[in-house]
Amino acid sequence: xxxxxxxxxxxxxxxxxxxxxxxVHCGIKKRGLDLALVASDEPASVAGxxxxxxxVGAPVELSRDRLPRRTGRGxxxxxxxxxxxxxxxxxxxxxxxxxxxxxxxxxxxxDVLVASTGVIGEPLPIEKIRAxxxxxxxxxxxxxxxxxxxxxxxxxxxxxxxxxxxxxDGRWVRVAGIAKGSGMIEPNxxxxxxxxxxxxxxxxxxxHAALREVADxxxxxxxxxGEGSTSDTVLLFANGCAGNPPLxxxxxxxxxxxxxxxxxxxxxLVRQLARDGEGAxxxxxxxxxxxxxxxxADRAARRIANSxxxxxxxxxxxxxxxxxxQTIGAGRxxxxxxxxxxxxxxxxxxxxxxxxxxAARKKAAKGLSEPEVAIDVRLGAxxxxxxxxxxxxxxxxxxxxxxxxx
Amino acid sequence: xxxxxxxxxxxxxxxxxxxxxxxVHCGIKKRGLDLALVASDEPASVAGxxxxxxxVGAPVELSRDRLPRRTGRGxxxxxxxxxxxxxxxxxxxxxxxxxxxxxxxxxxxxDVLVASTGVIGEPLPIEKIRAxxxxxxxxxxxxxxxxxxxxxxxxxxxxxxxxxxxxxDGRWVRVAGIAKGSGMIEPNxxxxxxxxxxxxxxxxxxxHAALREVADxxxxxxxxxGEGSTSDTVLLFANGCAGNPPLxxxxxxxxxxxxxxxxxxxxxLVRQLARDGEGAxxxxxxxxxxxxxxxxADRAARRIANSxxxxxxxxxxxxxxxxxxQTIGAGRxxxxxxxxxxxxxxxxxxxxxxxxxxAARKKAAKGLSEPEVAIDVRLGAxxxxxxxxxxxxxxxxxxxxxxxxx
Numbered sequence: 128x129x130x131x132x133x134x135x136x137x138x139x140x141x142x143x144x145x146x147x148x149x150x151v152h153c154g155i156k157k158r159g160l161d162l163a164l165v166a167s168d169e170p171a172s173v174a175g176x177x178x179x180x181x182x183v184g185a186p187v188e189l190s191r192d193r194l195p196r197r198t199g200r201g202x203x204x205x206x207x208x209x210x211x212x213x214x215x216x217x218x219x220x221x222x223x224x225x226x227x228x229x230x231x232x233x234x235x236x237x238d239v240l241v242a243s244t245g246v247i248g249e250p251l252p253i254e255k256i257r258a259x260x261x262x263x264x265x266x267x268x269x270x271x272x273x274x275x276x277x278x279x280x281x282x283x284x285x286x287x288x289x290x291x292x293x294x295x296d297g298r299w300v301r302v303a304g305i306a307k308g309s310g311m312i313e314p315n316x317x318x319x320x321x322x323x324x325x326x327x328x329x330x331x332x333x334x335h336a337a338l339r340e341v342a343d344x345x346x347x348x349x350x351x352x353g354e355g356s357t358s359d360t361v362l363l364f365a366n367g368c369a370g371n372p373p374l375x376x377x378x379x380x381x382x383x384x385x386x387x388x389x390x391x392x393x394x395x396l397v398r399q400l401a402r403d404g405e406g407a408x409x410x411x412x413x414x415x416x417x418x419x420x421x422x423x424a425d426r427a428a429r430r431i432a433n434s435x436x437x438x439x440x441x442x443x444x445x446x447x448x449x450x451x452x453q454t455i456g457a458g459r460x461x462x463x464x465x466x467x468x469x470x471x472x473x474x475x476x477x478x479x480x481x482x483x484x485x486a487a488r489k490k491a492a493k494g495l496s497e498p499e500v501a502i503d504v505r506l507g508a509x510x511x512x513x514x515x516x517x518x519x520x521x522x523x524x525x526x527x528x529x530x531x532x533x
Numbered sequence: 534x535x536x537x538x539x540x541x542x543x544x545x546x547x548x549x550x551x552x553x554x555x556x557v558h559c560g561i562k563k564r565g566l567d568l569a570l571v572a573s574d575e576p577a578s579v580a581g582x583x584x585x586x587x588x589v590g591a592p593v594e595l596s597r598d599r600l601p602r603r604t605g606r607g608x609x610x611x612x613x614x615x616x617x618x619x620x621x622x623x624x625x626x627x628x629x630x631x632x633x634x635x636x637x638x639x640x641x642x643x644d645v646l647v648a649s650t651g652v653i654g655e656p657l658p659i660e661k662i663r664a665x666x667x668x669x670x671x672x673x674x675x676x677x678x679x680x681x682x683x684x685x686x687x688x689x690x691x692x693x694x695x696x697x698x699x700x701x702d703g704r705w706v707r708v709a710g711i712a713k714g715s716g717m718i719e720p721n722x723x724x725x726x727x728x729x730x731x732x733x734x735x736x737x738x739x740x741h742a743a744l745r746e747v748a749d750x751x752x753x754x755x756x757x758x759g760e761g762s763t764s765d766t767v768l769l770f771a772n773g774c775a776g777n778p779p780l781x782x783x784x785x786x787x788x789x790x791x792x793x794x795x796x797x798x799x800x801x802l803v804r805q806l807a808r809d810g811e812g813a814x815x816x817x818x819x820x821x822x823x824x825x826x827x828x829x830a831d832r833a834a835r836r837i838a839n840s841x842x843x844x845x846x847x848x849x850x851x852x853x854x855x856x857x858x859q860t861i862g863a864g865r866x867x868x869x870x871x872x873x874x875x876x877x878x879x880x881x882x883x884x885x886x887x888x889x890x891x892a893a894r895k896k897a898a899k900g901l902s903e904p905e906v907a908i909d910v911r912l913g914a915x916x917x918x919x920x921x922x923x924x925x926x927x928x929x930x931x932x933x934x935x936x937x938x939x
Contacts, residue, residue, distance in 0.1 A: 182862025182870070212855055214870070214886040247855025248888045435841075436934055443935030449618055449653025456588025464588070464620070480620040482654045521935075522928040528842055529849030529927075 139273045143301040143326035145368030147267035150278030153259030155207035160278035166201035171366035173199040174335040178359035184211035185221040190240040197331030200238040203228040207245040220251040231264035276305035289395035291388040295381040300327035300369040306396040328367030329374040337386045345393035401516040406523030416512040417505040424513035430458040438520035446491035448477040466507025545679045549707040549732035551774030553673035556684030559665035561613035566684035572607035577772035579605040580741040584765035591623035596646040603737030606644040609634040613651040626657040637670035682711035695801035697794040701787040706733035706775040712802040727767045734773030735780040743792045751799035807922040812929030822918035823911040830919035836864040844926035852897035854883040872913025
């Protein structure tokens with residue numbers, strides 16, 4: 128079961144109008160890019176969603192505190208050290224990082240947000256970051272969002288970006304985004320960072336509503352290992368440079384189109400994250416339908432997506448419907464065994480209270496050798512459904528996480 | 534990080550008075566014992582606790598349905614095939630297995646309970662079981678509970694048994710038990726089977742209360758991989774052959790002593806199960822104290838015990854307090870970072886809002902190389918505490934579960 132090599136989605140990615148980005152090596156990591164900056168030429172509406180953990184990193188505290196302003200000029204992100212668990216010293220470091228970036232951009236310190244990702248419990252080498260920022264600010268260009276995408280990585284094997292465009296009131300608007308995070312990823316925001324940029328004009332309130340809606344259907348449907356992080360952050364900047372009349376209500380046709388484009392980018396990123404989960408060989412989409420109510424649909428889908436036994440079975444290309452039913456049952460989800468159906472890669476393997484036999488099993492096993500697989504479960508207990516994105520659990524996952532800090 | 538070889542607790546184990554046990558190879562597995570029978574010479578009080586899953590195997594349905602009688606003569610158990618997911622055919626097989634055992638024991642069919650463990654979704658070869666039962670019944674002996682312990686194993690690497698004795702009203706009474714299960718094990722009863730036998734005289738109601746109390750503190754505190762099973766079963770038989778005046782109330786001094794002996798046997802078995810978790814190298818005891826309330830204490834302890842990142846860190850001998858705090862936080866458990874303390878193998882590694890430094894880290898890493906390790910967390914948010922037993926997560930766990938049915 129060799130790891131299928133992932134490739135970045137394209138050579139490079141151009142930002143929406145009025146944004147510039149860059150990434151440099153400042154020396155937190157031994158090698159590779161480790162400091163990213165993305166800036167808007169104009170003040171932009173900003174929306175964010177963060178980890179729901181009761182233990183959060185200093186960068187999350189700072190960005191969350193600044194977001195009620197709902198406008199901003201940019202975001203500075205480092206990888207290598209997460210700036211978590213460092214108390215007052217960590218808070219000073221996060222503030223200093225934002226201040227230095229604001230100075231190089233010539234904007235208000237409050238207009239810069241920050242994020243950090245990497246090991247927990249080590250001090251951020253803030254002098255290295257400050258020393259590198261002028262060089263980074265000078266290198267910013269509208270054409271290299273990919274450099275920022277590379278500079279935020281930790282254990283990811285490939286950078287991730289995605290884009291979409293749509294027409295709003297006669298103007299083309301673009302949405303582009305990057306993301307990182309291949310471990311410590313669970314349903315409610317993960318050690319996952321994602322930054323989204325659009326040249327659409329959107330009021331802060333409408334932007335926030337669109338982000339919440341999309342995050343609930345995409346980022347919050349992703350699980351690699353059932354672990355939420357102290358640093359999960361998704362930020363969305365909208366600078367209005369596309370020139371559309373500003374979107375001010377959630378119900379307008381323009382906002383719906385914008386939200387669809389945002390959803391497209393976010394789902395694309397989430398699929399890239401799942402596929403590049405630590406040690407993963409397979410992107411798994413879980414669809415549960417026929418649940419008694421939305422809570423049970425959600426619980427069943429999350430249990431399947433987080434089940435070590437299901438995830439190791441996928442790794443082993445084993446069409447093991449027993450483990451799927453077992454984990455649903457252990458989650459105390461109501462199902463009607465006679466009406467329940469399990470499909471793997473479109474092949475029914477359990478139906479009418481029993482296995483559909485060895486031929487179906489063989490066909491399903493073949494489907495499981497593809498790099499993307501689908502688990503579809505109909506419970507026959509009601510009309511609710513839910514979806515999750517995840518990956519398989521492999522010996523490499525354990526190896527990566529047993530050796531991370533040593 | 535080589536697997537430390539486990540050994541069975543002793544050469545063999547004698548049953549409490551009035552019980553006989555045996556195990557044979559009947560042909561469900563390719564080789565090795567796969568059919569166990571334990572019988573009481575006298576009618577015994579019986580208590581049981583079962584999986585809380587909404588998907589249960591036919592043997593659990595049968596035993597659970599019979600338990601309101603609260604007396605019984607014995608239990609017959611097979612390994613290799615779990616008799617789960619087989620509909621009406623599975624129910625007929627479970628009933629047939631009990632009936633055949635009752636015939637060989639010369640007792641009422643209703644007085645025999647059953648359990649099965651192994652792969653899901655395959656038919657039980659009931660003819661093989663029926664053919665082997667007369668031979669098995671003939672081989673029963675008071676001296677070989679260990680043969681039954683061996684015959685119920687699936688992926689366990691060693692059989693498990695334990696015993697204790699106590700004096701009640703001038704009579705020595707003994708408690709002996711066996712257990713199996715090294716994967717698909719989670720907090721609320723696991724793919725775990727355990728059978729306990731005592732020669733104490735205990736009324737069915739008092740026996741049930743004692744078992745519930747002990748199970749909540751032992752079996753339900755064990756997690757290998759966060760997965761509950763369709764077949765989890767603990768049965769306790771008390772045949773009164775020790776001759777003590779029957780224990781009829783939960784509050785008597787005799788019942789308290791009996792419950793302590795039962796607890797000793799159950800905890801011993803649970804530690805053996807955790808230590809032999811699939812692929813495990815390390816027994817991990819998690820103690821959380823200072824939680825706001827019992828629910829949060831329990832949630833924090835279970836999160837730590839089920840965290841893939843904590844469990845892979847233990848496998849890597851990495852004193853990673855960051856992952857411990859992160860998983861507690863992701864569980865939305867209240868803590869006071871300044872008052873929180875994390876000890877690994879007795880060494881404080883996080884205190885007063887930060888790391889205690891590299892010397893402590895090194896000392897803790899040394900402790901983590903022992904076969905038994907303790908994670909102690911004080912939250913500083915209240916006075917509630919909780920405990921869990923688990924093991925590390927290793928590359929072998931993934932290998933075993935990716936290759937189980939192939």
